[in-house]
Amino acid sequence: MLSIDLSGKRALVAGVSDDAGFGFAIAKALAEAGATVCLGSWPPALGIFTKLLERGKIEDSLRLSDGRRMEFERIYPLDAAFDAMADVPADIKENKRYKEQGDFTINGLTDRLRADFGDGGLDIVVHSLANAPEVRSPLVDTSRQGYLAAVSVSAYSNIALVRSLAPLMREGGAFLSLSYMAGERVIPGYGGGMSSAKAALEADTRTLAFEAGRRWGVRVNAISAGPWASRAATAIGFIQTMISYTSANSPLPRCIEATDVGGTAAFLLSPLARAITGSVVYVDNGYHAMGMAVPEGSA
Numbered sequence: 001m002l003s004i005d006l007s008g009k010r011a012l013v014a015g016v017s018d019d020a021g022f023g024f025a026i027a028k029a030l031a032e033a034g035a036t037v038c039l040g041s042w043p044p045a046l047g048i049f050t051k052l053l054e055r056g057k058i059e060d061s062l063r064l065s066d067g068r069r070m071e072f073e074r075i076y077p078l079d080a081a082f083d084a085m086a087d088v089p090a091d092i093k094e095n096k097r098y099k100e101q102g103d104f105t106i107n108g109l110t111d112r113l114r115a116d117f118g119d120g121g122l123d124i125v126v127h128s129l130a131n132a133p134e135v136r137s138p139l140v141d142t143s144r145q146g147y148l149a150a151v152s153v154s155a156y157s158n159i160a161l162v163r164s165l166a167p168l169m170r171e172g173g174a175f176l177s178l179s180y181m182a183g184e185r186v187i188p189g190y191g192g193g194m195s196s197a198k199a200a201l202e203a204d205t206r207t208l209a210f211e212a213g214r215r216w217g218v219r220v221n222a223i224s225a226g227p228w229a230s231r232a233a234t235a236i237g238f239i240q241t242m243i244s245y246t247s248a249n250s251p252l253p254r255c256i257e258a259t260d261v262g263g264t265a266a267f268l269l270s271p272l273a274r275a276i277t278g279s280v281v282y283v284d285n286g287y288h289a290m291g292m293a294v295p296e297g298s299a
């Protein structure tokens with residue numbers, strides 16, 4: 001029987017701070033396939049996430065299909081806006097949510113992974129994070145600072161992760177990030193430079209696949225997912241409208257579920273997909289293929 005087998009592999013999923021987003025669903029799918037999973041979690045949300053885990057509030061979500069409980073080998077603090085501590089402004093360093101976390105930058109994460117597992121201790125890296133401080137502003141009204149912050153956290157961080165973590169990976173290493181159709185088509189209201197960040201993320205997926213493939217032999221792909229009411233998506237303000245519009249106008253008239261993304265991610269990150277790199281794979285019930293809204297009343 002053909003199955004996704006990730007036993008003996010170690011994954012880092014960056015961008016998990018609750019059980020509601022794509023990162024969690026991907027972590028779970030990887031664990032279901034036998035991988036060992038470490039997380040990178042944003043310091044402002046890390047404390048709440050740790051409490052949820054300690055107090056048993058997400059036990060049901062942690063339960064795997066064979067009855068095992070998903071365990072996280074490590075949960076590292078990670079603020080993907082920063083490559084090195086020298087880049088971090090004093091007010092953030094002093095912030096109570098950051099203060100005790102040590103080096104929470106991408107370099108810090110890399111050092112911790114190397115100290116914990118050595119070179120050749122990693123197989124899979126998932127970038128499942130995004131942030132745009134002005135996401136509710138139309139692009140045309142977005143400040144330079146807001147735009148650059150969106151692209152820095154949501155797109156540049158993926159480049160920095162590939163550069164820093166690819167050298168730690170075993171043969172067959174694979175990277176994956178999460179994109180959205182707003183990088184290609186207009187989604188009114190998806191503002192603050194997030195559409196630009198997704199366009200950059202997708203273009204970078206192709207270039208990184210070439211450069212990192214030649215330099216380190218790793219694969220780099222992205223999933224363009226349909227809308228899902230995660231915490232981040234809810235912050236945009238009209239996620240339910242996006243979900244109902246998309247399901248009403250897709251070839252498969254259903255809402256996507258986070259597990260749809262988790263399953264595709266597990267495949268793309270597995271040896272079964274060893275010839276797939278530089279691809280942006282739609283997990284959207286086919287919505288991307290449509291050129292017109294479905295007239296009301298049609299089948």
Ligand code: NAD
Pocket residue numbers: 014015016017018020021022023041042045078079080081127128129130131153178179180181224225226227228229230231232233
């Ligand atoms: P989510 O809230 O589960 O994930 C976003 C994560 O980003 C959170 O854990 C948050 O703490 C983290 N984060 C924010 N700023 C960060 C920073 N500076 N450093 C490190 N982490 C930071 O929401 P999600 O919707 O599952 O988002 C995951 C990815 O999926 C994002 O890239 C998002 O754009 C993408 N995506 C989401 C949808 C959707 O409809 N939900 C659709 C397509 C793509």
